[in-house]
Amino acid sequence: MLLEAIMLLTATKAGRHAVREKGTYLVLRELHRWEREPDVLAACEKLIQVLIGDEPGPGMENLLEVSIPEDVEQQLQCLDREEEERWQREREERREAQEQHEEPSR
CATH class of the missing domain: 1.20.5 (Single alpha-helices involved in coiled-coils or other helix-helix interfaces)
Structure with a gap:
């Protein structure tokens, strides 16, 4: 549930910036190394992709409204x-x- 909550925070440009700024990627990287539950791994991988991916272009600041x-x-x-x-x-x-x-x- 925490990973899903963080994913929701990354829906907006400001949220993505805040999540990246807090060093969330480093924590997720470590979680991914020891986690064995497939559902948690999948959520972790999706969130990591959002954090390391390029910032969406103009008009996509809020991904929930795209x-x-x-x-x-x-x-x-x-x-x-x-x-x-x-x-x-x-x-x-x-x-x-x-x-x-x-x-x-x-």
Whole structure:
């Protein structure tokens, strides 16, 4: 939830500036090194991309108010679904590996 809250702060130019100025990237970089939860890693990666990316051009100071063409929105939704499916597979693989590790040897 904290990563999502920080992401919302980065929706505006002033918010992105404030978040960058506080050294948030360094904290996120360390979090990303030890975090194992796929959902947290995904949120961390998205926030890092916002922080290290170029500043959006004129008219995009508030990213929550940007109009996105329908075809682009559909492409982004498709990418989100693919990413979620990938994270789900990784969670299942990790769970299976844990179960195999916990089973007593016969």
